[in-house]
Amino acid sequence: xxxxxxxxxxxxxxxxxxxxxxxxxxxxxxxxxxxxxxxxxxxxxxxxxxxxxxxxxxxxxxxxxxxxxxxxxxxxxxxxxxxxxxxxxxxxxxxxxxxxxxxxxxxxxxxxxxxxxxxxxxxxxxxxxxxxxxxxxxxxxxxxxxxxxxxxxxxxxxxxxxxxxxxxxxxxxxxxxxxxxxxxxxxxxxxxxxxxxxxxxxxxxxxxxxxxxxxxxxxxxxxxxxxxxxxxxxxxxxxxxxxxxxxxxxxxxxxxxxxxxxxxxxxxxxxxxxxxxxxxxxxxxxxxxxxxxxxxxxxxxxxxxxxxxxxxxxxxxxxxxxxxxxxxxxxxxxxxxxxxxxxxxxxxxxxxxxxxxxxxxxxxxxxxxxxxxxxxxxx
Amino acid sequence: xxxxxxxxxxxxxxxxxxxxxxxxxxxxxxxxxxxxxxxxxxxxxxxxxxxxxxxxxxxxxxxxxxxxxxxxxxxxxxxxxxxxxxxxxxxxxxxxxxxxxxxxxxxxxxxxxxxxxxxx
Numbered sequence: 001x002x003x004x005x006x007x008x009x010x011x012x013x014x015x016x017x018x019x020x021x022x023x024x025x026x027x028x029x030x031x032x033x034x035x036x037x038x039x040x041x042x043x044x045x046x047x048x049x050x051x052x053x054x055x056x057x058x059x060x061x062x063x064x065x066x067x068x069x070x071x072x073x074x075x076x077x078x079x080x081x082x083x084x085x086x087x088x089x090x091x092x093x094x095x096x097x098x099x100x101x102x103x104x105x106x107x108x109x110x111x112x113x114x115x116x117x118x119x120x121x122x123x124x125x126x127x128x129x130x131x132x133x134x135x136x137x138x139x140x141x142x143x144x145x146x147x148x149x150x151x152x153x154x155x156x157x158x159x160x161x162x163x164x165x166x167x168x169x170x171x172x173x174x175x176x177x178x179x180x181x182x183x184x185x186x187x188x189x190x191x192x193x194x195x196x197x198x199x200x201x202x203x204x205x206x207x208x209x210x211x212x213x214x215x216x217x218x219x220x221x222x223x224x225x226x227x228x229x230x231x232x233x234x235x236x237x238x239x240x241x242x243x244x245x246x247x248x249x250x251x252x253x254x255x256x257x258x259x260x261x262x263x264x265x266x267x268x269x270x271x272x273x274x275x276x277x278x279x280x281x282x283x284x285x286x287x288x289x290x291x292x293x294x295x296x297x298x299x300x301x302x303x304x305x306x307x308x309x310x311x312x313x314x315x316x317x318x319x320x321x322x323x324x325x326x327x328x329x330x331x332x333x334x335x336x337x338x339x340x341x342x343x344x345x346x347x348x349x350x351x352x353x354x355x356x357x358x359x360x361x362x363x364x365x366x367x368x369x370x371x372x373x374x375x376x377x378x379x
Numbered sequence: 380x381x382x383x384x385x386x387x388x389x390x391x392x393x394x395x396x397x398x399x400x401x402x403x404x405x406x407x408x409x410x411x412x413x414x415x416x417x418x419x420x421x422x423x424x425x426x427x428x429x430x431x432x433x434x435x436x437x438x439x440x441x442x443x444x445x446x447x448x449x450x451x452x453x454x455x456x457x458x459x460x461x462x463x464x465x466x467x468x469x470x471x472x473x474x475x476x477x478x479x480x481x482x483x484x485x486x487x488x489x490x491x492x493x494x495x496x497x498x499x
Contacts, residue, residue, distance in 0.1 A: 042390070049394040052485075053402060077391045084484035 037070055044074040048093075052078065052086055057096050066097045072122045075099070079125065094126045104134055107146075120146050124153035132159040139169050147173070148180045155187035163188060163195040167217065171203075171210035182216035186223045193226040200232055204239070215243045222251025229255050234263045237275075245275045253282025261286045265294050273303035281309045287317035296323045299335035307334055311342035321348060328353065381426035381496050382406045386416035386442070387458070388434045392481075396429060396458070399485050400492065413437025420446050425453050427496055432459035432466055440466065443473040454495045458483065 044065075051057055065071045079090045094100065099122075106119040120138070127135060136159070138150035147169060154162035166185060170178040185192050200217045203209045218236055221229040233255065236248035249267055252260040264286065267279035280298050283291055295317070298310035314320035327339035328350075343349045383405050385396050390411075397407040408425070410416040414436035420428055432439040443455050454476035459466075462480050470478055476495045479488055 045390045045394050049391070049398045052395060053398045074391065077389070078395065081389075081391060081395065081482055082485055083482040084486070086485050087482070 040068065040070045041074065044071050048074055048078055048090075051093065052082070052089055055089055057093055061097075066099055066102045069118055069122070072099060072103075072126065076122065076125045091128060095128060100127055100131050104131075107134075107138070117143075117145060120149050124149045124156065127153055127157060129157050129159070132157060132162070135159070136162055136165060139165055144173065144177050148177065148184070151181050151184035152187070155184045158188065158191070160188065160191055160195065163192050164199050167196065167199045167203075167213060170213040170216060175212045178212045178216050182213070182220050185217075185220045188224075190224060190226040190228075193221065193224055193228050196221060197229060197232050200236075204235070211241060211243055214241075215247045218244060218247035218251050222247075222254040225254045227255055227257060230257060230260055234259065237263050237267055237279075242272050242274065245270065245272065246278050249275055249278035249282050253285045256282070256286050261288075261291065265291060268294055268298060273301070273306050276301065277303070277306045277309045280306065280313050284313040284316040287313070287320075289317075289319045292317065292319050292323050295320070296327065296335075299327050299330070299338045300332045301334075307338040308341070311338040314339075315342050315346050321346075324348075325350065380404050380406060382408065382424055383492065384408050384410060384416060384419050384425045384428040384430075386410040386413070386419070386428065386434065386439075387431040388412055389431070392431065392458070395485065396488070399489055403489050403493070405492075411435075413439065413442050417442050417445055420451055420453070421449060423451075427453055427492060428455045429458050429492070430455055432457060432461045432470075440469050440473060443470065443475060447474055454497065456491060456495060458488070 047061075075090060075094060079087065082090070103119045103123045107116055107123065109116060123131060123135070132154065135150045135153045135157075138146050139154075139162070141147050141150070151162070151166045151169075154166070163185060166181055170181045173181065185196065196217055200214055200221075203214050203217075214236070218233060221233060230252070233248045233252050236244045237252065239245060239248075245267070249264065252264055256264070261283065264279045264283050267275055268283075270276050270279065276298065280295055283295060287295070292314070295310050295313050298306055299314075301307050301310065311324065314324050321343075324339040324343050327335045328343070330336045330339070340349070340353075383400055385393055385400070385407055386409075387393050387396075388411050393409045393411065397409060400407050408419055410419050412435040416428070416430060416434070416439075417437060419425065420442070430439040430442060434442075437445075439457055439459065443457075446452075446455070452474075455474070456477040456479060457470045457475050458479045458481065460481040467478050477491055479491065
């Protein structure tokens with residue numbers, strides 16, 4: 001037993017030395033890589049600025065540039081920084097350096113995965129129309145990161161043929177991925193709206209429509225804000241599907257006209273409080289003085305969130321503050337409270353109300369009025 | 380020829396803008412954070428400053444405020460990706476001469492700089 005102890009000590013000491021040397025080597029290698037990256041970055045930053053400034057692409061640049069991720073990153077930085085002629089010149093640089101052609105083989109290789117995903121990100125930022133077929137093929141990739149980035153890349157180059165493909169894909173993925181995919185459609189802008197309208201109409205008519213994809217489409221139509229989406233959104237607002245109605249109510253507030261206002265006023269009587277809450281908020285952007293009474297009625301809604309939204313809307317629409325002031329004296333405590341909160345939030349509470357409020361409900365006042373309130377009469 | 384301070388933590392911005400301004404005949408001093416920009420502006424030989432808003436050490440608006448407190452009055456152009464209304468309004472309240480959002484057009488930026496330079 002005593003004879004084996006020195007051997008154990010020797011083995012342990014040797015292992016420790018080997019481990020320390022390995023760590024040291026890794027650290028040194030890392031430092032060399034970082035230094036090299038820093039030098040290359042500085043070099044590329046200067047070289048690309050010079051090329052942009054001179055509008056000149058030298059023919060004798062090292063071949064390694066076109067495959068160097070550091071060079072790609074610098075091009076992306078510059079591409080995000082400038083627009084107009086400078087931006088178009090960077091697009092020309094990308095083309096002449098053959099960067100897209102260099103990225104595609106890296107993306108086709110499954111390993112190493114990190115390098116592949118980096119290449120996808122770069123392609124999305126720098127690709128031109130010639131890469132559209134390849135980007136569309138990436139929508140069928142197994143990796144959801146690649147799919148989502150491909151969708152955003154297709155939006156960046158405005159490949160409208162991809163719109164229905166992205167929507168189709170959004171029916172086959174998890175809800176949060178569907179949201180990220182459909183987000184890409186916003187960048188297509190109004191040109192995508194007829195295609196989204198058509199796709200949603202077909203989906204609604206299908207025997208088993210995708211609940212999530214249609215909901216997300218309605219949300220996107222709201223963000224794009226094109227009036228041609230209004231008829232479809234009004235249809236969704238009266239559909240049996242709760243999520244569709246909720247999404248359509250919000251979206252109509254962004255795109256709607258008089259017809260949307262009428263539909264939203266009808267939706268104030270929806271059985272679902274979620275729809276009433278969204279509809280009453282959407283009316284804030286579409287309202288004229290005539291909608292005031294319908295919104296006031298919701299100050300007495302059974303759901304707190306609907307009352308709160310109604311009060312907020314009254315705070316924003318023409319003549320709404322007068323309705324809030326009137327509601328302070330409502331026999332309905334819910335309505336009076338909602339009006340009081342909103343007026344306090346807007347700093348429009350009548351002066352006579354504040355001392356009473358402070359005396360009777362100091363805790364609530366502390367919540368709704370952040371600044372200290374002087375409760376004692378001044379001498 | 381004017382002496383122009385370009386303050387931005389992004390090397391790409393400093394390099395590109397400086398190169399263009401030098402080509403337009405100006406002398407350029409670079410700063411890579413808010414504190415360095417403030418110091419450079421306090422030396423008293425700057426004709427105009429191009430300031431990023433989001434910089435380490437000090438925000439662009441903080442730099443302008445400190446310059447104004449110290450009585451430094453050269454024109455300042457804010458060049459930033461920040462486009463929220465509060466920052467834009469705050470910059471003008473502090474006396475910024477212009478507010479340019481990224482991405483920007485380099486020729487237009489050069490023209491704005493030339494247009495804001497004090498006559499000599």
